[in-house]
Amino acid sequence: MSHSLLALVVALPLLAAFLPPLLPGAIRRLLGPLALLLVAALGVYLWRITLIEPVSLALGDFRPPLGVVFYVDSVAALFVLAVALVTLLLWPWRGDTSENLDRKQSLTLVLAAACGGLAVSGDLFNVYVFYELAAVAGYGLAAGGGTAAARVATFRYLILGSLGSLLALLGITLIYFRAGTLNLAHLADLAPQTLHDPFGLAAFFLILLGLGVKAELFLVNTWAPEIYATAEARVSALLAGLVSKLALLVLARLLVLVFPLPEARGALLILGMLGMLTGEFAAFRARDIKRMLAWSSIGQLGAAFIAFSIPGSLGLAAGLAIALHHLLVKPALFLLAERWGGGLARLAGAARRSPFGAALFALFALSLIGVPPLPGFWAKYLLLSGLAAQPDNLYLLAGLVVLVTTVVEAVYLFRVIGMLHGRDAAHSEKPQNMALDMTLPASTLAGSGAFAALLLAVALAAPWLTAPLARMALQMNDSAAYVARVLPATATSEATK
Amino acid sequence: MSEFALLTLLIGALGLVALGIGGLVLSRNLFRVVLALALAEAGANLLLVLVGFRQSAWGAIAPIIESGRDAASLTPSMVDPIPQALVLTAIVIGVGVQALALSLAIRAYGAYGTLDMNALRARMETDIDSAAGTQPARCQHAPAGGRPLPPISAGARRADTPGTPA
Numbered sequence: 001m002s003h004s005l006l007a008l009v010v011a012l013p014l015l016a017a018f019l020p021p022l023l024p025g026a027i028r029r030l031l032g033p034l035a036l037l038l039v040a041a042l043g044v045y046l047w048r049i050t051l052i053e054p055v056s057l058a059l060g061d062f063r064p065p066l067g068v069v070f071y072v073d074s075v076a077a078l079f080v081l082a083v084a085l086v087t088l089l090l091w092p093w094r095g096d097t098s099e100n101l102d103r104k105q106s107l108t109l110v111l112a113a114a115c116g117g118l119a120v121s122g123d124l125f126n127v128y129v130f131y132e133l134a135a136v137a138g139y140g141l142a143a144g145g146g147t148a149a150a151r152v153a154t155f156r157y158l159i160l161g162s163l164g165s166l167l168a169l170l171g172i173t174l175i176y177f178r179a180g181t182l183n184l185a186h187l188a189d190l191a192p193q194t195l196h197d198p199f200g201l202a203a204f205f206l207i208l209l210g211l212g213v214k215a216e217l218f219l220v221n222t223w224a225p226e227i228y229a230t231a232e233a234r235v236s237a238l239l240a241g242l243v244s245k246l247a248l249l250v251l252a253r254l255l256v257l258v259f260p261l262p263e264a265r266g267a268l269l270i271l272g273m274l275g276m277l278t279g280e281f282a283a284f285r286a287r288d289i290k291r292m293l294a295w296s297s298i299g300q301l302g303a304a305f306i307a308f309s310i311p312g313s314l315g316l317a318a319g320l321a322i323a324l325h326h327l328l329v330k331p332a333l334f335l336l337a338e339r340w341g342g343g344l345a346r347l348a349g350a351a352r353r354s355p356f357g358a359a360l361f362a363l364f365a366l367s368l369i370g371v372p373p374l375p376g377f378w379a380k381y382l383l384l385s386g387l388a389a390q391p392d393n394l395y396l397l398a399g400l401v402v403l404v405t406t407v408v409e410a411v412y413l414f415r416v417i418g419m420l421h422g423r424d425a426a427h428s429e430k431p432q433n434m435a436l437d438m439t440l441p442a443s444t445l446a447g448s449g450a451f452a453a454l455l456l457a458v459a460l461a462a463p464w465l466t467a468p469l470a471r472m473a474l475q476m477n478d479s480a481a482y483v484a485r486v487l488p489a490t491a492t493s494e495a496t497k
Numbered sequence: 498m499s500e501f502a503l504l505t506l507l508i509g510a511l512g513l514v515a516l517g518i519g520g521l522v523l524s525r526n527l528f529r530v531v532l533a534l535a536l537a538e539a540g541a542n543l544l545l546v547l548v549g550f551r552q553s554a555w556g557a558i559a560p561i562i563e564s565g566r567d568a569a570s571l572t573p574s575m576v577d578p579i580p581q582a583l584v585l586t587a588i589v590i591g592v593g594v595q596a597l598a599l600s601l602a603i604r605a606y607g608a609y610g611t612l613d614m615n616a617l618r619a620r621m622e623t624d625i626d627s628a629a630g631t632q633p634a635r636c637q638h639a640p641a642g643g644r645p646l647p648p649i650s651a652g653a654r655r656a657d658t659p660g661t662p663a
Binding site: 125128129132135136139140143147148149151152153154155156158159162163165166169170173176177180226229230287288290291341342343345346 | 514517518521527530534537538541544545548577579580583586587590593594597598601602604605608609614617618620621624625628629630631632
């Protein structure tokens with residue numbers, strides 16, 4: 001069985017990003033969606049085969065640990081599928097000018113390629129390169145909002161992002177200094193002798209802070225409200241939905257394979273708790289929808305960090321559930337906020353103008369809070385039961401934080417729902433508000449309707465999804481299998497010893 | 498290269514990183530921020546190259562196989578070439594990001610007429626608030642609706658200070 005198909009995950013979107021200038025107009029517009037559809041099909045195919053057994057590919061046939069290696073287990077395959085699907089749903093079909101549209105589509109495809117690369121990369125330096133690629137595409141898309149405020153926000157984001165990459169690069173340098181390799185499987189093999197000491201932990205913390213910038217980790221997430229308030233809704237949805245999850249996935253993989261240490265888990269747990277508290281309380285105080293969603297996404301990612309800090313495959317299952325749930329819900333909410341972006345008071349009576357939009361908002365809000373039949377409940381249930389099973393008191397404290405912030409979350413989301421269905425008080429008092437059209441366009445409704453359909457499908461299929469989820473978490477937690485798959489020679493030589 | 502020279506370079510690289518991060522945090526001028534970023538990245542890149550020197554080979558030579566030399570006999574005395582390949586990538590990425598940062602700084606200057614980070618941030622916050630139709634967030638330094646408590650007069654404050662007899 002040949003696995004050279006794996007390279008297409010990165011190659012197809014990159015080709016589609018840079019070929020269009022050479023092609024005539026009609027094909028040019030179709031190339032991007034076509035490439036993403038192919039990647040999505042590839043993701044489904046990979047997910048089916050990797051549920052049985054993970055696959056890997058040594059690029060250029062340079063055997064690891066020398067060459068660059070791609071590794072796909074069922075988690076990575078699912079993320080490849082999610083990257084392609086979400087990018088397709090958030091595809092920029094319209095632009096101000098043809099040239100502007102070309103740029104937007106190219107950058108979106110570069111972002112998709114980089115996210116796919118982050119999911120399948122089995123090499124720390126490759127992770128750094130794909131991370132930078134995603135970052136630069138993200139800066140371009142965020143500045144594409146066109147307003148002066150968007151440019152200032154992007155500059156501030158770029159500086160923080162570059163500081164993050166710098167810290168990550170320093171961490172990678174330290175790891176290379178100690179272990180002499182950057183291949184994740186080789187590192188997993190060598191880590192107990194070379195990296196499980198304060199020096200290695202320092203490297204992990206540097207990488208955690210560095211990649212944490214994109215994953216909206218506490219301390220390095222100040223960019224999020226500024227960017228999400230100024231960028232286009234589609235861009236916010238891509239950054240909050242996709243890029244943050246891929247950074248999170250890389251950190252979780254590093255934690256499982258190379259640094260399965262209590263200190264590393266503790267750092268994740270404490271930063272996640274702080275992120276959850278600050279994010280949800282700031283969202284409670286926010287006065288406009290976009291920044292409220294930005295802060296709430298910081299809180300949700302804090303919950304994912306808490307989940308990944310739980311040792312064993314239970315924690316990974318909870319983290320994956322929370323990350324995937326957020327991946328479905330937050331982009332749809334940002335899409336709805338495109339037209340409803342203003343202050344909360346402006347929303348009064350908007351439900352009468354687009355009842356379907358208000359119903360969608362209510363559905364996503366209920367799932368985000370964790371109301372039972374919806375997937376958000378199962379994600380939070382997995383997280384809380386995982387936390388409760390830990391003997392350490394810090395984990396119980398984290399469970400308390402999750403419960404308290406859930407109440408806060410419910411208050412601010414229900415406030416918006418109440419506002420949507422409220423009387424048109426603001427409109428009758430201030431006639432100038434009538435100029436603002438609160439009716440959602442059909443394209444927005446179609447986009448977030450598709451996310452809602454996916455969410456409901458997951459809710460209906462929940463009883464059949466627990467087994468694959470547990471299997472994925474087990475596979476991700478199995479670092480011995482990772483090493484054996486990527487470095488067959490080392491594994492056999494150790495077996496014969 | 499002698500061990501002393503290597504040590505000097507190592508301290509220099511870490512110093513560059515520290516200077517750069519310090520500048521990044523403390524500077525207010527956008528151009529200085531970009532310069533500080535360039536400094537810090539130079540330090541990190543230098544550190545990455547220095548990692549290629551292994552303890553067994555302080556006097557290592559460049560990893561280039563010339564004609565007339567046997568590759569196998571040279572290998573132990575060569576610098577590890579992988580960090581050098583990595584640093585090329587890192588340098589290219591750094592240059593691209595710095596160019597992007599400068600172009601954004603120029604656009605921001607064109608729109609707001611200032612390069613001061615705090616002023617730009619305040620203008621951006623005002624723009625975001627006016628676009629959303631919300632009041633700017635209140636803070637203790639500049640409360641929008643007045644202070645909840647009247648300010649303490651100078652005389653009362655002096656009387657409260659511990660250590661001074663009432």
